Amino acid sequence: MGQLMNFSTDPKTGESNAVALLLCRGTGECDLNFTDPKVVDQWKNVAICDRHVKELLSKWDDSLTFRDSHTYRVQKQGKKEKACSMPDEIGIKHLHSRPGPEKLETLTIDESDVINKRLGYLVHPGIPICLIHKKFVADLKINMTKTDRKRVRIQSGFFANADDETCSRDTSFVGPSPKKQRTQGEYALRSFANFLNIDRVCFPNKKFEELGELTKQKKVCTARKMIDGMLDVISGGDSALLKKKVLTKLYDDESWTTGSSKNFDLIMKQVAAQFYVAHDRRNKRIILSIVANVIPYSTVEKYIPSLSRYMYHRARLYARQYKENTLPATKDVREKYNKIAVQYFVDFITSPTVMIGLPYGVKKVKMANGTKQEIPNTIRQQSSTEIYEMYKSLLKNTNQTELMLSRSSVFRILDVCVATDRKATTCVDYFTANGMEGFDGLHDILDTWIEEKLFDLESLHQLKTGLFEAAQYLRTDYRLHVKKCSRVADHCATLALSDPMDKSMASSCSTGNYTHKYDLKCERCEQVNNTLNEIESLATQLASSASLTNSESLERRKDEVFQIKKYIEDIFELKKHYLRAAYTNQEREDILSSLKDNEALITLDFAQKYLPRWHREKQSDYYGKKGISYHVAHTTARIGDIYTQHSFVHIYSKEVPQDSKLVVMTLLHVLRQLKKVGIIRASIRSDNAGAYHCAATINSLHWLMEMSGVSISTYTFSEAQNGKSSSDRDASRVKRKAENYVAKDGNIMTSEHFFTALTQGRLLNGMSIYHGYVTVDGNVSSKWTGISNLNHFTVEKNGIRGRRYGSIGSGQLLKKESLNPMNGTYHFEEAGFTPSKIESMPLKEPM
Incomplete structure (x- = not known):
């Protein structure tokens, strides 16, 4: 964070140090004294990612950068302008619209600290607030202790005295005042009751279920009168029909949740399962419409955690429009063209990891103007689904998920970018041929064991599944995992390609600019090793338990052990080949980029x-x-x-x-x-x-x-x-x-x-x-x-x-x-x- 110390800040926030402002917004620590050298030394070497710097500092006020912007904006004269951004839970709630930019103040870091300590809410300093909330915060500050805001002294070590019973950095939580703050809604409701000539409209501090029976009956009568009056005002005098519609709606909603909660839970789980297996957004919307029109979003979200409010409301709209189970006409959904993402994906599918150029044959492609061009033939080493999964894994591992294309877009691009489907491989390198023959040989041995029922059938089938997954992993994602320097030993090219017997041909991973330890393991690499080791262990058990009197059986088991060791050796040679290929291909890309x-x-x-x-x-x-x-x-x-x-x-x-x-x-x-x-x-x-x-x-x-x-x-x-x-x-x-x-x-x-x-x-x-x-x-x-x-x-x-x-x-x-x-x-x-x-x-x- 040292380089952020000199970052310019808004003087209206009351803080000149950008790191102090960032920590207040991100962690709620709004009382750090950065005039103290010890505090500066403590925080200047703390690492922080670019995303948090943008979200909490450099692009904090940018409404287009993050999904949940920090500042409310209202539409006025065709433009979006800032409005009071104080959360509804603090002070008086704005019923209709938030005050616009004419009379706004800025929340300072001291005021944010007061709200945090008095009410337990973290409100970002720098947000615009109205004059009413400004006065509310000022009153909070006056009611606090008369002593000035104390600066915290940081002890040596970020977690110093973390095991003590008390910590000097932890402040006692000050709860809200026992007297409940009245909102504008309550006063408006009382005015409406007076308009209807309804007396005794009070707002008790207890919950409804804690009230006495007589008091409950009075409140029910009062609520009925107010509802009737409200329906009469809304309907323009025809309250009977509106009341019937409302009661029907309430009955439909209740019909889904009455009866056995177990049956309701089973129904919702089945809907969620069908929602997840739907292959496109249109089918997801149709499935969700079954329940969206009668069950609230909060209930549906419990069964479909990834459900967005936009999808939920689209499903409700669909349910209202198509009550007769008629399917609408297919509507083409157009997505914004992301040129950078498409170019990145095309570079990926044309890399040696996916595609190999063939020295024979051509393909004809049709241009946008109708003309046809001949291009050299190529062959893809993986299927379209495997390419999609590889690309998704690559973006996730490199933190570039913003470049991810939809599944349908990927398949459309693969259809347009022509290539020959792999049918048979001829004249391939012996590493690939021997490695794949090694997998086939292990499958043959496992099939023999299954026919002879030598071991538990479920365990043998799991080993066959493990072999399929191992072969697919080596052909696809492993080459993407290989890095010049990695904390995973199986992925570190420097370790793998260094000669332990010749220092002039080796580089140490414990010294230099990329110093690292091998303290991590790859789950999929370990799964490959465990599968191969388990097969070799079972073969060794069979050989050791073979009868010495049956020479034919003993010789056969010894041959199996020998063959399995050779197959495993060929598989690891294939893995080495893929690592060298990934490294030398990166070497070529480095040469081109450095021209x-x-x-x-x-x-x-x-x-x-x-x-x-x-x-x-x-x-x-x-x-x-x-x-x-x-x-x-x-x-x-x-x-x-x-x-x-x-x-x-x-x-x-x-x-x-x-x-x-x-x-x-x-x-x-x-x-x-x-x-x-x-x-x-x-x-x-x-x-x-x-x-x-x-x-x-x-x-x-x-x-x-x-x-x-x-x-x-x-x-x-x-x-x-x-x-x-x-x-x-x-x-x-x-x-x-x-x-x-x-x-x-x-x-x-x-x-x-x-x-x-x-x-x-x-x-x-x-x-x-x-x-x-x-x-x-x-x-x-x-x-x-x-x-x-x-x-x-x-x-x-x-x-x-x-x-x-x-x-x-x-x-x-x-x-x-x-x-x-x-x-x-x-x-x-x-x-x-x-x-x-x-x-x-x-x-x-x-x-």
Whole structure:
């Protein structure tokens, strides 16, 4: 709170210290002396969230910020103006309307303290109050002790002497005066009784049930006369019909609550259950209308705690309009378009956590103007319901619930944002394949145990349910729970990716800027561990209890133990894979967000070889094909405040091995093309293929910088099946273009034909096509011990520093003198779009 000490306050509140004003409004401590250094020291280091700062201080008077504003406002001449905001329980209650802004005073912090100590109500200092309430508070203050307001001295420690029988900070509660304050309503009622010539209208201090029988009878007669007189005034002389309507209404209300309270409770519980399972607001309103018209809101709220008054009144209105059980016409409900929330959700569903780009196929989408566009194919890893639950969990964990979209909006967006449904997975990484096979293997073993009735069937079914939940958790929410630093050990990437045997490849969580302890546990992670441990424990029991005389049974149980241990090991390898994928994906996002003017991220990938195709292919030509190699380099660059994308596709004219020589020479060509358009610095990223992840490629980074004139900051490697979707999408566009060429009576038998197919007709937007070959001088031998375990390389002035993962540990430095880069040339024929130079921020002329 120290930074709030100098926050400006309204002098009308009588307090110049913003923290004192905030504490009075939030905790009711209105007598703290912030001129005392000890009090300042006590509170300056206390943490407070931004929401409470806004609610109690910076946006306290903003009626649009919070659901329950602190200040009443009245409508006058089309504008909302402040009115007396004193609660009805304090002083005289305003019967008709609260006094407007003409004659208002401000409640000071001293007056708020008086109300708190005398009446036990916390009223925020700063609210506008009328002159009547101002005088009422002044009288309260006079009736208090003549001594001045005492400032509280704070002892050392926020909870100092908390265990003592008395506490110096606790003030005795002063109850209200035993004489009941008369309200304007009581005086108005007495005047109305005099108007009707009704005598003996008094207001006793006892409750009605505590009065004597004679007194009760007199009050009943008096009440009947006044009700008859009131009905006569309201109805314009026809009080009989109005009285009949009122009595009918009272009878209907009473009919729901008479008889067995147990039956009424059962009915209301059933209504509440149907209300909760209704899938939209319209059905909820129909169900609620059954009781809303005859049962008060306070009673219904006991069974449906989340029920709002707005929904209750809408249901009452519905019940009155549709008494014949006829359904109204469907009415479209329009919600305000929240552009930020929609953009955030689209970013989420296009992230590698949800979506993977496919290197084949396209989808057609219809634009608002009726035109159709082809976009690369993608596949979602989860169903729509799973995506909705993941998104809701993500917003809850990151305290961004204001960005939550309704369930129907999420499903509509998923319908519009087309993607291929996952049907079968081919060519997946072995972590995913082995992990999911591990879950399937455990299910098979449990099914065998259920058939043989070896254990309690309910316990085995619970274990199967636990396996399903564990698999779903790892595929969905676990990747969202992973953080760089976390108090949950299972979620802390720094702990998981640090090498305990090598200090240069490890970072400590007990030191540094993000110091933390592992004092929390994730309930769902623990549930996964408990389920797997329970299955292994049951298998061990079976193996130990197997008969030694029955060798077949003993051998079978031992095999089950061995298989279960292997399956569990594969599942934990899958969990590690998801953690690494989440960390490396965040690493890529950090690179993109930190790009400066004229800097770029290059994603490299060898696309699947293109097999020769004929417009009319003979059976003899179908077999024994040799693919055509081509390489995709997708570039995301920042030019000024604009992010641009461009891809470089290289088709090789000869049958070439996809090795480091080909990669380095191709990368040199890409960097030189980027230099022509003003790129001065680049970060490189690729998968773990041997052509990229080798000493010959990494050791040539300094040579590439010297030959191209583009500085290289980092070279990072993504986890399997993560991080190179941009290149895969470009490969999909290339294949689609080639298929269209073949469909129009074209043949692609050689690399020259492939190049021609991509350069004829309408060119691929944002893509440069090259065809040629590379030549490397001599055989270069480069070494870097343990390079296969390093995934993050930083290019420094005196060498290259390798780490297992970015920012974890100091890493290993290979000095520039030890590098043995390759040398060579290339020759490429160019076609297609070329990257154009966009004016950068420093070069823009002033307007």
